[in-house]
Amino acid sequence: MFFCYQNGMKLVSLESYEEEQAILSAWDLLQWSSLSDVKHEGFWIWEGTGTPLLPGYENWNDGEPNGSSASEQDCMSFPTTSQIGWIDNICDGDVLPGTCELHP
Structure with missing residues (x-):
């Protein structure tokens, strides 16, 4: 995520x-996107x-987003092709790559 910002880019918006x-055909791994509800809970x-x-x-994966303001799952990561749908995650919880x- 920081690599993108340090190089004048942003995380992908799908x-x-x-x-x-x-x-996913190029990088089939769990990764961050730029989708978040950090500024206003529930408004992605x-x-x-x-x-x-x-x-x-x-x-979204079934039942997602499922975070509450108490859990602070404010960032979306998207899964590999073997998994189904996006998930909400704690923004600083996992070290994940991002596209x-x-x-401009």
């Missing part, structure tokens, strides 16, 4: 199923673009 699958924003999640593409993208 805009379609096809984009998500293209990333693509931090890379400042765009609200809805209306738009979403691919960077450049936003």
